[in-house]
Amino acid sequence: MRRTTVTLSSAGFALLAGALLSGATVSAQTVGVLQAPGGQTATQPSAAAAGGQQGGPVALTLKSAIEMALRNSKDIQIANLQASMAQHASQVSKALFLPNVYAGSGAGYTYGIPETPGGRAPSLFSLTYTEEVFNEPLKGQGKELEEQARSQRIVLEDVKNSVIVRTAMAYLELGKVRHSLELLRAEQESADKILQVTQERQGEGYELPVEVTKAQLTKAQVTQRVLQLEGREDELEVFLQGQLGLGQEQAIEVTPEELPGEAEQEGANLVAVAMQNNVGLLLAESDVRAKQFRLKGEKRGNLPTLEAVSTYSVLASFNNYSEFYKKFQRNNFNAGVQIQVPIFSAKTREDIGLAQINLQTAQATLASKKTQVSAEVRQKTRHLRERDAAKEVARLELQLAQQNIGVLQTQFGEGKVNLRELEKARLEESEKWMAFLDANFQRQQAQLDLLKTAGQLDKVWR
Numbered sequence: 001m002r003r004t005t006v007t008l009s010s011a012g013f014a015l016l017a018g019a020l021l022s023g024a025t026v027s028a029q030t031v032g033v034l035q036a037p038g039g040q041t042a043t044q045p046s047a048a049a050a051g052g053q054q055g056g057p058v059a060l061t062l063k064s065a066i067e068m069a070l071r072n073s074k075d076i077q078i079a080n081l082q083a084s085m086a087q088h089a090s091q092v093s094k095a096l097f098l099p100n101v102y103a104g105s106g107a108g109y110t111y112g113i114p115e116t117p118g119g120r121a122p123s124l125f126s127l128t129y130t131e132e133v134f135n136e137p138l139k140g141q142g143k144e145l146e147e148q149a150r151s152q153r154i155v156l157e158d159v160k161n162s163v164i165v166r167t168a169m170a171y172l173e174l175g176k177v178r179h180s181l182e183l184l185r186a187e188q189e190s191a192d193k194i195l196q197v198t199q200e201r202q203g204e205g206y207e208l209p210v211e212v213t214k215a216q217l218t219k220a221q222v223t224q225r226v227l228q229l230e231g232r233e234d235e236l237e238v239f240l241q242g243q244l245g246l247g248q249e250q251a252i253e254v255t256p257e258e259l260p261g262e263a264e265q266e267g268a269n270l271v272a273v274a275m276q277n278n279v280g281l282l283l284a285e286s287d288v289r290a291k292q293f294r295l296k297g298e299k300r301g302n303l304p305t306l307e308a309v310s311t312y313s314v315l316a317s318f319n320n321y322s323e324f325y326k327k328f329q330r331n332n333f334n335a336g337v338q339i340q341v342p343i344f345s346a347k348t349r350e351d352i353g354l355a356q357i358n359l360q361t362a363q364a365t366l367a368s369k370k371t372q373v374s375a376e377v378r379q380k381t382r383h384l385r386e387r388d389a390a391k392e393v394a395r396l397e398l399q400l401a402q403q404n405i406g407v408l409q410t411q412f413g414e415g416k417v418n419l420r421e422l423e424k425a426r427l428e429e430s431e432k433w434m435a436f437l438d439a440n441f442q443r444q445q446a447q448l449d450l451l452k453t454a455g456q457l458d459k460v461w462r
Contacts, residue, residue, distance in 0.1 A: 057251035062171055065244060065254075069167040070160060072245030079159040086145075086152035093142030096132045103127050107316065114319040121321075123313035133337070134306040137351070140297010147290035151283055158279040161457050165448050167243050168259075174236040175254045176441045177229050183430045184226045190423040190430070191219040197420045218427070259447050270454055274377045277455025281373055284366040291362045295355040301348035310335040373453065380450040387443035394432070394439035401429040 060068070070076065106116045106123050114122050132138060195215040201207040240252055275281060312333045315321060321328045342348060408425045411417045451457050 057253045058246065059253040059255070060171070060244075061255050062168060062257045065171045065240070066164055066167050068244040069163050073159075073163045073243060075159050076156070076163060079156040083149070083152040083156045086149040090142070090145035090149040093138060093145055096135075096138060097142075098131065100130050101127065102130075110319045112320075113324055114321055120311075121313065121315060122319045124316050125314040127312040129308070129310040129335075131308045132305075133308055134304070136300030136303055136305075137297045137348075140294050140300070143293035143297070144290045147286055147293060151286035151290070154279060154282050154286060158283075161279065161452055163243070164457050165452055167240070168448055169445065170236050170239050170243070171254055172257070172259075172441060172444050174233065174240065174252070175256050176437045177233045177236065178254070179256070179437055180434050181226065181229050181233065183433050184222055184229065187222045187427055187430045188219070188226070190426045191215070191222050193423045194420050194427075195219055197418070197423075201420075259444050259451075270381060270450075271374050271377050273456065274373050274454040275370065278373045278453060279455060281366070281369055284362070284369045288359070288362045288366050291355065291359040295352070295359050298348070298351045298355045301345065301351060302342055304339055304341045307338045308336075309338050376453050377450070380446065380453055384443070384446040384450050387439070387446040391436070391439040391443050394436040398429070398432040398436045401425070401432040405429055 104126050106120060106126060108116070108122050110122055116122055120126075195212070195218075198207055198212050198215040202209060202212050237252055238248070240246070241248060241250060244252075246252070310333075312331075315328070315330055315332060317328060317330075405422075405425050408417055408422050412419070412422050448457075
């Protein structure tokens with residue numbers, strides 16, 4: 001697979017560093033800065049121009065990536081089909097309360113009284129009309145199926161939320177991995193310089209061989225981490241290509257972004273918001289309503305049922321009608337209603353008992369889900385605050401490492417420290433940079449998790 005790596009110049013890193021360290025939000029429309037020939041900076045072309053005119057990588061913002069994933073996700077397509085299937089299934093019981101007309105024939109040889117296995121008279125042609133007028137158990141089953149079809153639309157929204165989370169996580173992690181790779185490649189240069197200086201000093205008798213081995217180990221560790229991150233970058237690219245409906249050879253550019261922060265700022269109201277929007281709770285509430293419809297219908301099973309019926313048939317004389325009936329009539333028509341009054345029905349009693357148990361189970365599940373969601377929102381809110389604190393610690397550690405480099409550069413210019421000490425400080429700064437990127441990504445993970453639990457994922461891309 002062809003690999004394309006987005007390389008930012010030192011000016012680009014300076015912009016990104018300033019934004020992240022100051023806590024500012026990096027806009028999705030941030031313009032990248034590339035190193036132009038001659039050391040000058042040039043404005044990065046737009047995504048359409050870069051991808052369309054030069055056949056280069058597709059430049060995506062977080063919002064555009066999510067929109068593409070929602071359009072192309074196979075999971076969403078399957079969920080849509082399942083929702084349509086549930087909708088059609090809900091119409092089956094409802095169709096019995098609409099006119100149903102059937103045509104057919106029951107022609108055949110008869111010996112004795114003319115009769116078919118179904119109990120009707122043999123006919124050359126028959127037309128039958130049926131329509132349920134009043135049947136409460138059947139009506140309850142139909143409403144239950146309709147509610148289940150509505151719940152399938154909620155499942156579809158849950159699938160969309162999962163696609164949003166997976167796409168956003170992959171997008172943000174890809175940006176972090178690529179930034180980390182740039183830092184590690186800079187670390188490789190520092191590790192090479194440290195190894196070179198240490199070997200020179202060891203040759204002059206100022207260093208022990210163990211110091212050379214330590215420098216070699218540092219270089220090898222940096223190389224190992226580069227390879228690991230390159231592998232992770234490839235995995236994320238392949239995943240995003242599949243989610244977004246892109247070709248396997250289509251490279252992707254991402255823009256460093258921060259997630260919107262409205263959700264965690266709502267404080268105590270966040271639990272109430274989750275109670276209204278959490279997908280799991282919505283599904284549990286829908287299940288309770290469906291079971292209530294079913295129980296209501298079953299309880300009315302002791303009422304009479306009423307069905308409108310009508311038949312038209314064309315009979316044949318060769319079926320011996322004249323031998324058993326006084327008069328043979330070729331064309332016959334019957335219309336009326338069929339009423340059934342239950343006097344004693346053990347099945348109705350058991351249906352009611354089963355519906356009651358199912359409703360009680362659904363209500364218990366709903367109560368348990370409410371407790372679970374409330375606890376999850378509070379726990380994930382605390383976790384997000386912890387991630388905020390960890391990000392602030394990492395930011396300060398990075399700032400301290402950068403300030404330390406400034407001091408060492410001054411001392412290096414005065415001849416008070418050697419090049420190896422300065423490069424070691426740069427290695428430490430790079431490590432603090434990557435620690436800050438990890439802390440920032442973990443905070444974004446916690447925020448996405450909280451947004452999904454609270455049913456507010458639309459804040460990510462709308």
